[in-house]
Amino acid sequence: MQSVEEVEKHVPVREGEYGERVAAVEPGGVEYIPLRERHGRPLDLFWTWMSPNLEFATIFVGVLGVAIFGLNMAETASAIVIGTALGSVTHWILSSWGPKYGVPMMVQSRGPFGFLGNILPAGLNAFTGTIGWFITNSVSGAFALQALAGLIKLDVPFFLAFLVIVVAQVAIATFGHNFIHAFERWAFPVLGIVFAAACILIFSHGNYGIAAKPIPVVGEFGGWMLLFTATFGYAAGWNPYAADYTRYLPPTTNRQMVGLWAAAGVFVSCVVLEMAGAVLATVAGTKWGATDIPTVQLSKAMPDFIYYLTLLCIAIGAVAANAINIYSGTMSLVAVGIREMGMTLRQRRAALAVTAGVVGYLIGVIFQANVGPGSKYEFFLLLISYWIACWLAVMLVDYWLRRGDYGDESMFYDTKYNRWQGVVAMAVGLVVSVGLFSDNGVIYNAPIANAYPGIGDVTFIVGFLLTGVLYYVFNLGLGKKTTEARAAMGSQT
Numbered sequence: 005m006q007s008v009e010e011v012e013k014h015v016p017v018r019e020g021e022y023g024e025r026v027a028a029v030e031p032g033g034v035e036y037i038p039l040r041e042r043h044g045r046p047l048d049l050f051w052t053w054m055s056p057n058l059e060f061a062t063i064f065v066g067v068l069g070v071a072i073f074g075l076n077m078a079e080t081a082s083a084i085v086i087g088t089a090l091g092s093v094t095h096w097i098l099s100s101w102g103p104k105y106g107v108p109m110m111v112q113s114r115g116p117f118g119f120l121g122n123i124l125p126a127g128l129n130a131f132t133g134t135i136g137w138f139i140t141n142s143v144s145g146a147f148a149l150q151a152l153a154g155l156i157k158l159d160v161p162f163f164l165a166f167l168v169i170v171v172a173q174v175a176i177a178t179f180g181h182n183f184i185h186a187f188e189r190w191a192f193p194v195l196g197i198v199f200a201a202a203c204i205l206i207f208s209h210g211n212y213g214i215a216a217k218p219i220p221v222v223g224e225f226g227g228w229m230l231l232f233t234a235t236f237g238y239a240a241g242w243n244p245y246a247a248d249y250t251r252y253l254p255p256t257t258n259r260q261m262v263g264l265w266a267a268a269g270v271f272v273s274c275v276v277l278e279m280a281g282a283v284l285a286t287v288a289g290t291k292w293g294a295t296d297i298p299t300v301q302l303s304k305a306m307p308d309f310i311y312y313l314t315l316l317c318i319a320i321g322a323v324a325a326n327a328i329n330i331y332s333g334t335m336s337l338v339a340v341g342i343r344e345m346g347m348t349l350r351q352r353r354a355a356l357a358v359t360a361g362v363v364g365y366l367i368g369v370i371f372q373a374n375v376g377p378g379s380k381y382e383f384f385l386l387l388i389s390y391w392i393a394c395w396l397a398v399m400l401v402d403y404w405l406r407r408g409d410y411g412d413e414s415m416f417y418d419t420k421y422n423r424w425q426g427v428v429a430m431a432v433g434l435v436v437s438v439g440l441f442s443d444n445g446v447i448y449n450a451p452i453a454n455a456y457p458g459i460g461d462v463t464f465i466v467g468f469l470l471t472g473v474l475y476y477v478f479n480l481g482l483g484k485k486t487t488e489a490r491a492a493m494g495s496q497t
Contacts, residue, residue: 008039008106014109014412020132029176030180033338036413037106042254044185046261049099051192052185053242058195058326059321060144060299061198062274065238065385066281070159071292073227076216080282083231084275084403090269094396096263098243102250103257104408109247109332110339111416113395118477119419121427126339129244131334132391134360136384137241138326139368145322146368148299155312163369170368174361177324177330181252184327191324198310198317203280205306208436226461227280228385233461235278239270239391243396246333255462287389294338321374330357384462393464394433398426399471405479425478433471437463 017038019030024043069080098109105112110126117125148164153160176187218224250262290301298317303311334356415421464473 009210011036011106011413012038013418023355024182026182026186027179028048028182029178030182034108034111034335035068036249036416039255042252044101044253044257046253046257047299048185048189049250049266050269051094051332052096052188053266054273055191055195055321056242056325057190057270057273057277057321058199058317059325060139060318061322062238062277062428062443063281063284063323064298065235065274066278066283067292067298068228068234068262069231069350070214070285073220073222073231074217075224075227076214077210077212077282078229079216079228080171080225081279083228084235084278084282087232087235088239088271088274091241091243091265092274094243094266094400095246095270097324097400098246099250099266100192100259100263101403101408102247103253103255103259105264105413105416106251106255107247107416108251108335108339108414109244109335112247113244113399113414114339115150115406115410116398116422116423117426117430118421118423123340124427124430125391126336127242127395128391128395130333130336130340132241132388133245133329133336135364135367136388137329138333138360139476140363140384141322141325141329142166142364144299144367145319147297148318148322151299152312152315152319154208158396166365166368168407169319169322169326170361170365173326173330176323176327177334177357180331181249184331185249188324191320195317195321195324198313199277201310202302202306203276203291205310206280206284206287206302208307211286211288212283212491214286230461233464234385235387236464237275237385237387237392238278239274240392240396241385241388242270242328243392244336245328247286248335249328282444324405334360343374386463389464390437390467391434393468394430394437394471397433397468398475401475401480402426405476407461425475429471429475429478432474433467434454436470437467 014084016035018032022028022031022041056124066080066084069075069083069104101112102109108130110122113125114122121137139416141280143166146162146169149165149168150160153165176183216224218227222230246266252260260282284301284305287301289304292298292301302314306314337356337360344361361492410416
């Protein structure tokens with residue numbers, strides 16, 4: 005790995021002066037962050053990753069364990085902790101790469117995938133962030149605003165409440181990196197205090213001795229595996245964004261502390277709110293049928309005042325989450341190689357953010373995708389785990405083989421740099437693992453899952469292992485070549 009000064013001679017360097025300004029549109033797009041523009045501290049990553057998870061989508065992951073998969077409290081808790089821990093560990097690793105390489109996560113992905121091959125993971129990430137998560141979170145926030153308006157006898161149509169949420173999060177994402185960090189920091193005390201109070205009340209009303217009522221077909225182990233996969237998918241869903249929010253940190257920053265604070269933000273917020281969701285599903289009077297409104301169930305565990313504040317924070321949390329989804333999703337689109345004639349990178353990123361907002365708004369208004377029973381939310385979480393696991397396998401194995409050395413990083417921006425190994429390994433991993441898809445028959449149960457329903461969902465585990473092994477076999481000798489090149493150049497880490 006060459007020095008920052010040397011790398012700046014070989015890669016596109018981000019344009020303009022930005023520094024630590026908040027009320028300024030971030031210049032550039034996916035270029036390398038020069039040394040003069042590096043700023044921030046590892047602790048900032050804690051609230052950057054806490055705030056986006058303080059929302060109802062996180063709570064409902066825990067509800068799935070008890071209300072949908074029929075697990076008892078101990079089984080639910082173990083699946084939540086283990087699945088979230090696994091997704092947080094990978095977030096730790098990827099976040100620590102930001103200060104070292106100074107480029108967004110999906111630009112780093114070009115190292116093992118090549119420029120064209122990277123279209124596969126970058127395209128999936130762009131779709132997941134700017135369409136999937138965008139709609140899921142925005143609609144939940146809009147419903148919360150509607151419920152709040154109803155308290156004062158104000159009938160706010162869905163399209164208007166949804167528009168308020170969409171405009172807020174697109175505006176934040178358009179401003180860019182510094183504004184997003186600042187917004188997450190400002191939102192953290194408000195969200196933290198209100199959700200802490202809500203969680204305490206929920207925990208105080210729980211029925212912790214509830215017996216398991218497993219899904220007849222998949223049983224307790226199958227249900228546990230489904231929840232484990234869903235919780236991993238929820239936490240790991242942030243992995244493809246990890247370096248986007250650490251690439252501005254100075255290269256001398258303690259990278260282990262960067263990873264630690266980023267992982268802690270994801271782990272603490274997810275485990276606490278998902279456990280609150282699991283307990284909420286046991287509170288007397290709550291209903292989780294296909295026609296029941298999930299957010300209304302919060303009122304069964306807390307006084308009206310806290311319930312109203314929680315609804316407000318659900319809306320704020322949706323904005324906090326989607327500001328990150330839109331920002332990173334649009335950078336993934338840029339990383340795919342989209343080039344608009346006559347537009348600078350800054351204009352391109354802003355235009356894509358607005359476009360994503362318009363498309364997401366239209367889809368959300370038409371379909372009103374929601375987080376709740378019958379919404380297919382659990383299948384969405386499973387799908388996320390499938391592709392991210394295969395992508396992670398390629399990224400981690402490649403980093404290990406190269407010992408983290410990508411030389412002068414010119415490969416990240418060379419349109420002629422192409423590799424078949426990454427995209428083939430990932431594609432094979434995805435295709436083969438399709439036979440293991442399992443969502444209890446809600447949308448699609450694959451042949452193997454139908455034949456052996458008791459195993460639940462092991463898709464992401466098989467996909468990760470298969471992709472990792474294939475990529476390693478395809479690249480035998482890569483580590484040796486990297487070591488020889490490093491020795492010849494006398495490069496430093």
